[in-house]
Each structure stands twice: as structure tokens, then as C-alpha cells.
Amino acid sequence: MSGSSSLIRLNVNGESHSLSVPPMKRLLDVLREDLHLTGSKEGCGEGECGSCSVRMNGDLVNSCLVPVLQADGASIETVEGLERHGVLHPLQQAFLQCGGAQCGICTPGMLMAAKHLLAHNVHPTIAEIREGLAGNLCRCTGFMRIFESVLSAAASNETTHAR
Amino acid sequence: MSTPAKTRIVGTSVPRKEGVDKLRGTARYVDDIQRQGMWHGATVRSTVPRALIRSIGFDRRVDWSEFSVVSAADISGENQIQMIVADQPCLADGRVNHCEEAILLVAHPDRHKVREAVNAVHVEYELLPPVFTIEESEKQQTVIWGADNCFKRFLLEKGDVDSVWAKAAHIIEGEYRTGAQEHLYIENNGVIAEYSEEDGVTVWGSLQCPYYVHKSLLAVFNLPQEKVRVIQTETGGAFGGKEDYPSVIASHAALLAMKCGHPVKMIYDRIEDLAATTKRHPSRVRHRTALDASGKLLAMEIQIDTDGGAYSTLSSTVLSRATLHSPGPYVCPNVRIRSQAWATNTVPYGAFRGFGAPQTVFAVERHMDEIAAALKLEPIELRRRNFIHQGETTATEQLMREPVILDKLLDRALAESAYHAKCSRFAAENPANAIKRGIGIAAFYHGAGFTGSGERYLNSLAGVDVTSDNKVRVLVSSTEFGQGTNTVLTQIAAESLGVDYEDVIMAPPDTGIIPNSGPTVASRTAMVIGRLVERASLQLIETLRDEAGLPQNSTREEFFAACDRRRARSGDVVSLSRYEAPPGIYWDDQKYRGEAYPAYAWAVHVAQVAVDTITCSAEVEEFWSVQEAGRVIHPVLAAGQIEGGIAQGIGYALYEKVVLQNGRMANSQMTNYIMPTAEDVPPIHVFWEELPFEHGGFGAKGIGELPHDGPAPAILNAIKDAIGVSFNEIPLLPENLFAKLHTVHSIEEPARV
Numbered sequence: 076m077s078g079s080s081s082l083i084r085l086n087v088n089g090e091s092h093s094l095s096v097p098p099m100k101r102l103l104d105v106l107r108e109d110l111h112l113t114g115s116k117e118g119c120g121e122g123e124c125g126s127c128s129v130r131m132n133g134d135l136v137n138s139c140l141v142p143v144l145q146a147d148g149a150s151i152e153t154v155e156g157l158e159r160h161g162v163l164h165p166l167q168q169a170f171l172q173c174g175g176a177q178c179g180i181c182t183p184g185m186l187m188a189a190k191h192l193l194a195h196n197v198h199p200t201i202a203e204i205r206e207g208l209a210g211n212l213c214r215c216t217g218f219m220r221i222f223e224s225v226l227s228a229a230a231s232n233e234t235t236h237a238r
Numbered sequence: 239m240s241t242p243a244k245t246r247i248v249g250t251s252v253p254r255k256e257g258v259d260k261l262r263g264t265a266r267y268v269d270d271i272q273r274q275g276m277w278h279g280a281t282v283r284s285t286v287p288r289a290l291i292r293s294i295g296f297d298r299r300v301d302w303s304e305f306s307v308v309s310a311a312d313i314s315g316e317n318q319i320q321m322i323v324a325d326q327p328c329l330a331d332g333r334v335n336h337c338e339e340a341i342l343l344v345a346h347p348d349r350h351k352v353r354e355a356v357n358a359v360h361v362e363y364e365l366l367p368p369v370f371t372i373e374e375s376e377k378q379q380t381v382i383w384g385a386d387n388c389f390k391r392f393l394l395e396k397g398d399v400d401s402v403w404a405k406a407a408h409i410i411e412g413e414y415r416t417g418a419q420e421h422l423y424i425e426n427n428g429v430i431a432e433y434s435e436e437d438g439v440t441v442w443g444s445l446q447c448p449y450y451v452h453k454s455l456l457a458v459f460n461l462p463q464e465k466v467r468v469i470q471t472e473t474g475g476a477f478g479g480k481e482d483y484p485s486v487i488a489s490h491a492a493l494l495a496m497k498c499g500h501p502v503k504m505i506y507d508r509i510e511d512l513a514a515t516t517k518r519h520p521s522r523v524r525h526r527t528a529l530d531a532s533g534k535l536l537a538m539e540i541q542i543d544t545d546g547g548a549y550s551t552l553s554s555t556v557l558s559r560a561t562l563h564s565p566g567p568y569v570c571p572n573v574r575i576r577s578q579a580w581a582t583n584t585v586p587y588g589a590f591r592g593f594g595a596p597q598t599v600f601a602v603e604r605h606m607d608e609i610a611a612a613l614k615l616e617p618i619e620l621r622r623r624n625f626i627h628q629g630e631t632t633a634t635e636q637l638m639r640e641p642v643i644l645d646k647l648l649d650r651a652l653a654e655s656a657y658h659a660k661c662s663r664f665a666a667e668n669p670a671n672a673i674k675r676g677i678g679i680a681a682f683y684h685g686a687g688f689t690g691s692g693e694r695y696l697n698s699l700a701g702v703d704v705t706s707d708n709k710v711r712v713l714v715s716s717t718e719f720g721q722g723t724n725t726v727l728t729q730i731a732a733e734s735l736g737v738d739y740e741d742v743i744m745a746p747p748d749t750g751i752i753p754n755s756g757p758t759v760a761s762r763t764a765m766v767i768g769r770l771v772e773r774a775s776l777q778l779i780e781t782l783r784d785e786a787g788l789p790q791n792s793t794r795e796e797f798f799a800a801c802d803r804r805r806a807r808s809g810d811v812v813s814l815s816r817y818e819a820p821p822g823i824y825w826d827d828q829k830y831r832g833e834a835y836p837a838y839a840w841a842v843h844v845a846q847v848a849v850d851t852i853t854c855s856a857e858v859e860e861f862w863s864v865q866e867a868g869r870v871i872h873p874v875l876a877a878g879q880i881e882g883g884i885a886q887g888i889g890y891a892l893y894e895k896v897v898l899q900n901g902r903m904a905n906s907q908m909t910n911y912i913m914p915t916a917e918d919v920p921p922i923h924v925f926w927e928e929l930p931f932e933h934g935g936f937g938a939k940g941i942g943e944l945p946h947d948g949p950a951p952a953i954l955n956a957i958k959d960a961i962g963v964s965f966n967e968i969p970l971l972p973e974n975l976f977a978k979l980h981t982v983h984s985i986e987e988p989a990r991v
Contacts (some may be wrong), residue, residue: 079885084290114263116474118424119508123908125571155261158754167261172873173255177882178720179260180267180425212908213522215720217885218916220878231585 081238083147087112088156102136103127105143106153111218113181114154118212125211128191129153129185135191137210154183157190166190167229175224186210189225198229242692244614248733248936251874253667255474255724255744268428269473272500274439276430278349280341280360283514287370287583287901288382289870290362291332294342306498307354307461311495315460319485319549320453325383326549326586328458328489334363335382336548336583337902340486345494345502349787362458368583368900370774371424371523372543375580382548390554390579391547392561394830396633397701398677406528410609414601415527415967416950417894418545419518419889421590422720422913425474426971427483427515428505431491432579437757438465439492444473447757448715450750454485455492470747473719474502478589480719481759482551483515512906516588517896519556519579523601527565528572533615535624538633542577542598546584553579554588558689560594560645562834563947565633566602567644567683568624571762573633584901589759590763591883592946595684596890603680603951605656607958617955620646620659621681634834641929644681644840647864648923651679651842655862660846661959668960672851675859676960680843685835686867686940687762693817693836700755700767701774702731703745704801710737711745713814714755716767718744721942722875723763728769729871730935735773736929737794753814763836763938764871768935770815778813820933826924841865843884843948846920847956854975856957858888858949865944869930869937876941877924883945885919891950893918894968 081098084091085109096111106112106129115138118124122137129138130152157164166189169175176182185208192199192207199207204225205218213221259265294309296302310317310331317331319395320326328340342359346352367526368374368382372925375387381387429443438461444452455466468488473480485506494502506514521544528537529742542560546553552572557579565573570812592599610620625644631637652658657677664675687693700714712731726743736744745752755767779797779805782788799810825832844862863880870876893912897904905911950968958964963978 106269112263113266116267116425117269117507119908121508121548121907122911124424124508142455146613158262159905163258164259167258167940170261171257174251174254174878176254176257176260177722177878178423178425178475179256179265182260183263188263205916210915212424212913212915213880214424214477214913215884216878216923217881217883218872218919221916234556 081144085141085146086150089152096143099142100138102141102143102146103138104139112153112155116183118179118180119165123212125188126181127185128187128211130187130191131161135188152187154186157186165231166224170222172226173227174220176218181213185213185221189228192225193229199225245733246322247729247739248871249869251872252729253727254455254875255728256718260496264471267386267425268430269505269926271430271442271471273430273432276503277345277347277498278352278503279343279345279491279502280356281340281358281490282344284330284337284339284341284363286334286363286365287337287368288366288877289334289364291330291334291341292364295360295362295833297360300355300358304346306345306494308493308497312497313458316457320456321482321551322554323550324966326551328486328846330556336585338585340490342868343436343490343494345498348890359455368901370582370584371897372545372580375582376543377879379687382583387581388578389550389581392557392575392830394561394573394579394633396635399539399572399574401414401536401573402528406536408529408533408613409526410612412605412608412966414523414604416597416600417969418520418522418587419590419894420512420896421477422911423477423479426506426508426511427485427487429488429491429497430501430503430748431488431782432501432901433492440469441472441488441492442469443484443488444480445470446480446719446759448717448719448747448749449490449754450482450757450765451485457491458489470717473717476630476719477591478593478759479516481589481757483588483812484485490805501625508908509906509985512911513903514585516551518590518675519553519587519594519597521560521597523598525601527604527605527609528615529609533613533620533623535568536729537572538565539574541563541715542575544579544589545595546579547584549586551586551588553587554590555689556594556703558810560598562634562685562689563595564598564602566599567604567681567840569626569630570633571884575633580633583850583958584898585728587989591753591886592943593760595943595947596887598610599682599947600950600968601682601800603682604819604954608954610962614619615625616681618652622648623810626713632834634831640837640931642840643866643927643929646714646927647840647842647866648681651862651864652842654864654923654925656843657844664960672852673848674960675848676958677846678952678959680948681945682953683759683838683840684944685838687836688760690827690832690834694819696756696817697758698817700770701755701773701812702778706805708741708798710735712742712771713745713752714767714771715747715749716755716763717747717758721879722872723758725767725875726764726871727771730771731770733936734743735779735790736797741794755976761942765868765931765934765940768818768871768938769933770817772935774813774815777815834858836933838920839867839939839941839944841867841944841948843952845949845952845956847953848959849957849975851961851979852973854979856970856975857940858892858953860920861922862885863922863923863945864927866927866929867941868934868939868943869928870926871936871938879941880924880945883912883943884922884949887946887949888916888919888953891953891968892970895971926981931989
């Protein structure tokens, strides 16, 4: 991307970064290209598929729609921050057990959307899970096993207390 | 009828082999990979459907010395993509036959600049008259392909259809249409290519069939086998959409890499992927059916016409499968099927889960309900009277040697869905409600593996080896793209070798390492390749017993100790197995007669719908699927296949419309090409009957495509049940419901008898 660069400060998964990047560069590209965090994916580039979902200051955002300028000073959570000390997050564990990931390309965004849902709603109903994940498209699973994964993670104590 | 043998690993839901990498976000998809000094490639595409190229101009405001540009003139080998017929140029040479056809390729180190450069190329055309529909193509007034616009024709005859019409108690006719459908894998097509004089071409990419791409590259570059290497990267969904198209994008990226001397990455964005890559073939199917007074089928005459797009790609084999699935799971003494695939000036249609079957299963299963209504029979009763059984023959006169348990599947589907209670309840409730509910079924089969002689031609080779650090590697070109290849094949190897699931890994999907076990298509992986892996594993055990002192009923430790002894003596521990057709198989490619498929999977779907007669929207409220697909190797993955296929089938029926304007896709975005979301997919209930298939890997048959065949007819049958109006075309969008409901004036009462 051409044009002048700005100094942008980001805290990503608990780690602080100062970056000189074009201010209109998409947050998704900064994560993937500048910070080499390639877990977040581009599926549509227009905020429809949710594959690039990350949490920004506790909000769930499509990082393909966020100019990095808007994220200056923000705290960002991506899929790479879910695992702690080599132990999978309960959501990751539940997706593994319940078959919530098939091709895996929507999975990082789906996990962030699911984390966001559970952060606001400790024990969501199926209807609430459907609504919470409606912005994240999965073409493989038909969503059934994703719902089951989220329910299973919600049922585990770690999700509600440990994080 | 055998019951599944006792197993340690097969039949259990072990964690997906590559699952942890996918959940950590560390799985490496092609766009996650960078190569040193990598450039980015993009494609200059036709904006018109059919034309001669008069000139190509380059905008002077761009410094073209920074770019590499490739045209057809740069191709050292054949300017052809290698499919069944070599009719599709790798790059347009003087003429274009569809919008988005690739004309030039451009590369630059900066991916944003390369996009700008594409827009700075100006192509002047001399327009030729285009053909856009089956109806225009079959008229042959404008000939755009071959002598008559027809890519392929089949004629299949059983008995004597013409002797039946005069004596039939009933003759029912119908016409059914299906639209194009986009795969909408969430990862777009993408590759990275490198070229050097020494190593030739290397391609990393999101793809299903490494050896298909290999074959295409050999021809485009005129290189020997060993100078082309294709490596599959983690692949974010495919569904058939990465069966044929990767040969195109891989050739393009490799041509650019050769020209600019750098690795070149080509990643389509969503708009380009939707507009320029293959989709499901649109179809028109006409049925004329004769029945006796009791509702037994006497004759079926079926005319199938598909739209193949501008080049033949896989249209002939898609048409073949469409033909062979068109009579439905019924026994009929007299059958005539004529089928044709037509050329149009649209992006070529290609492989998509089901491969022609969803189109013709929609037609026959919708038609069965129309017949039932005409004969005043229950739809389930009409089907029961005509289901095929063990010992009877199909339209190709294939004898059903294995048990066929359609009645059992139907009974279970009716019981699980409380079908009869719902029929009564909806009939009572509907008259007083604006939202009317209905329930519908579809019964169908899906042939697993390549059609007819196909598996013999493929001559697949697969196996296992054991590395010095005690890892068993599965050696196949069968790839993982979500459906579970890695997991299922490593389960089979671990089970057969007596080692743990964790001891077995997949060899890298790299044509420099793996043998050619054929393409990852046609629901063949668990059944055909699973069997080869099983056989190769058992052969290895035999060899180790004979030559390396492996005891009977050995432990895992004894197995690896024997492998060490064998390696010390022979240098490596490897066992390969080549495909052998099951005995007694015969197929006549000319008459289309004989064993069309090595095995069939069977299913009954039940859909419950609610139609809002005010907003004209139809919604699937609940869905049941009962199937027999041999032994289930991995219950969680298998159910995931069924659920995912049904969700795509629901999209096919009610949501997904490819809008073409002047041959160009007008809705090439996720904003306006609508797939079912988490809020749209109903609860899906999946049930199995397991009958192990003797010649499949641990008794497996194919399951991947089966679930896409049934939802559309089950849903439209349920809509007929709800509002008494027949719809014979998909996708069925609210505007289509509106148009028909508001010309009918009053909504008829449900036509239940």
C-alpha cells in the first residue's frame, strides 16, 4: 500500500507493538503481514463472512473493515491468543472434540465470535448461539457441530472462571 | 448381511488429525505462506461474453518496466488446460468465449500495484453473437462450440419404452429446472508458483487433486514428469470447486514465475473467485412416466439437458452422473434416458459435490410427488411400491447384489420425524394460519467412486511406509479439505497395523513424495483409497511376519521392532497397493450398461417447512436424514459431512442464485450471493444404518456427496404439502413464491389424500 506511514500502537494478545504503517491499511493486513499473525483469514474482504473476526477493546470486529488508524492504542485479541502455556482454550478443546472445525478456514474467526458470545453470556441458549455466530459463515459443517462445541465449552467451568 | 467387526480405532471419533493446527490458527493455508522475493500475480479478464480480440493497449501512465506481463505467446508447451477434452486455452489467443476469460497475466512485487495495472490494460473487441441458455444453444442457430454446441450426449435404454405408453393406466409428465450454484468455500482459489531451469515448476496451492494440476503443468510447460512438483497447502474448503480450477490458476502463476524469475503468489479475492471460477451446472430435466393402475412404474422416459458453459471441462462426466442418477432409487422395466450437455458463453461449469446428481435427483423426486398427487396416492406409498431391492436391476441393468434397505430407511425417517402425526397436525392447523407448515421427503442413492470403468482407468496406487523415528506415513494423493481424509485414512492404517492412532501421520501431499491414488473426488476416498491403505497395511504385516520375525497378534512395540529389522536389511519399510476391480464387474461404455458404480449409498431425507403466505418466505424448520453408507469410520466426521451437505442443499433449494447479466455474474459478492447462515440452518438430525461393504475400506462406502442430493426435492415437496402449489424450479426465492401465489389468487388447501 502506498502513501505515508503513521506510528500505530497496538496491544495484540497481551503484547505491545509500535508499528510504522499506512494509517488506512486494514487491521487484518497489519496482523497478517506486519505481525505475522496469519490465524485471522480473509474470506470476503467486505465484512460478510467473519473469517477475519478479532476482538478489539472487547468488541467483536471484522478486521478487514477496520483501518489500523482506528485501532491505534487498542487491545486486540486474535485466535493466536486463545491458547495459554501450550494448553488449548476450552473453546478450542470443545471444537476439537465435537467436530466444530472441518476445513478450518472459518475457525479462527468462529472461535473469536464464540469467545465474544461467552464473554457476554455465560450459558447461551441455542437461539443465542445462532444469533451470536450469525456473522460468521461456515460452508463445511452446517453449523450443528459448532453450536454443540459452544454449548460444550459453556458447560465447562474453565470458560466461565479461568479466563 | 454382516455386522461391523470389532475394532479399536475405526468407528471411534478420534480427534481430527490436523485439528489442533486449525484451532490454533497455525495451519498454513496458501495465503499464509511467503516465499523469499515473492511477487504477486493478477489476471486481465474478458469483459465480454464472445468476441475476437482486436488489440490490447497498455496505459502509458503505468511504468510497465516494473511489471512482468504474460500472454498466450509466452506459453512454451500447449496453450490448453488438460481436462477430458483439450478445448480450454490457458490464456485467450485472439478470441474469448466467456466473460472473465483470462487474456493476460501481470506480476509485480506489490500486490496493490498489480491490481491497478490490471485496470490499466485496455482490450478492444470485435463482438460476436453470444449464446446464454440451454434453449439458445440447442437451437444451434449460433454455433459456438464444435459442430452443434453439444459437449456430450448419452443414450441409455432398458427394455422397450415405446411399447408401454398405449397400455399404461397413467402417464405423467413434468419439467424441472435447477440453477447454478457457487461452492463458496471460505478460502478463495490461490497458489504460489516458482520456476527454475534446474527444478522446473513447483506449485503450492489450495487444491483437491495434486496430480490433475501436475498433468496440466506438464503440458503447458512441455516439461518431463520430474520437473513439475505440486504441493497441496491446507485447503479451506473445496466441494469440487478445487477439482478442475486449480489447473488454471496454477498454470497462470507458474507462467508468471517463469517470466519474472521470482516466486509468484496468485490469490483471488472473493469477487474474482465468484465471477471467474466454476459452478454447478444448471439443468433442465423432463420426465414422462407410465404407471399401471396400482402405481407401479412401467416406463420412464427422461430427457436431461445441462448448461456446460464455454468449455467442456468436466461436463461430460457430470452429465454421466446426472444420467445415472436420474431414474431414482426405483425399479422400472423400461427406461430411456437421453442427456446432453450444451455450450454457452458463460464461465465453464464444473465439479460440485454431487456432480450432476443433485440436479436429476431433484427432478425425479419432485416428479414422484407430482405422480403421487395425480394418482391420489401418498408420496411415501408410491415410493414404497417402486423401491428397488436386492436382486433387482437398475436402469443400466446393474444387479443389486448387496442388500438395499430403502424401506427400513424410510420407516426410520418417518418414525424419527413423527411424519404421520405432523401430516395430521399441519392439515388441521394450516387453514386458520397465514404461516402454513408442510412435510416432504426424498429417497435417493449416490454412486460412490468413479463411474463405470473409471476406477480401473485411474489405476490408483496408495500405501504406507514407516520412518526410522517410528512414524507410519500414509502415502496417498488423496487430500484433506475439511472432509476428513487425514483422519479416516490414518485410522484405517493404525487399525490395520495394530499401532496407535497417534503413530500414524499423512505423508506430505507433494507429488515429489506421494504416489498417484487418483483425485480426491466422487466420494471415493474412504471407500476406494481406504481399502488400498487397508490392503497395503495388511501386506506390510504379512511381509514383516515372513521376513522380519513379527509374531502373530503382535503389539505396537513388536511391530516397530520388526520395522527396524526390516529397515536394517532392506533400507526402507514401505508397502503399496494398486486398485483391483471387485470381481464380476462389467461396464459397457458405449451402451451405458452394466455396473455403473462399485457401490451405492442410500438415504431418505425429511424436511419440515413453514411458508409465510404474507411475506412469501419459505423456511426449513427441521430436517431428518437417515442413510446407509456402509460402515461409519468416524461418527463425528461422518455426521459433519451429512449436516454440511444438507446445509448446502438447503442453500441450493431456497437461497443461492447466480444472477447472470450478459453472461457475467452480477452478484459476485457474499453480500448478494446468499448462503445459509447460523440462523438459517434448521436442526438437522442424522441417523445411520450400517451395512459394511465388502470392497470398501473397513466396509465404508462414499458419503461426501450423498447429503447434497436430497434437500432440494424434500423441501419443495414439503412446500407443496404446505400450500398445495407445485414449484419445479430451484432456487425458489420469495419473489418466485410471490409470483406464483399471487397469480393463483387463492391459496389452495393442502392436497393431501
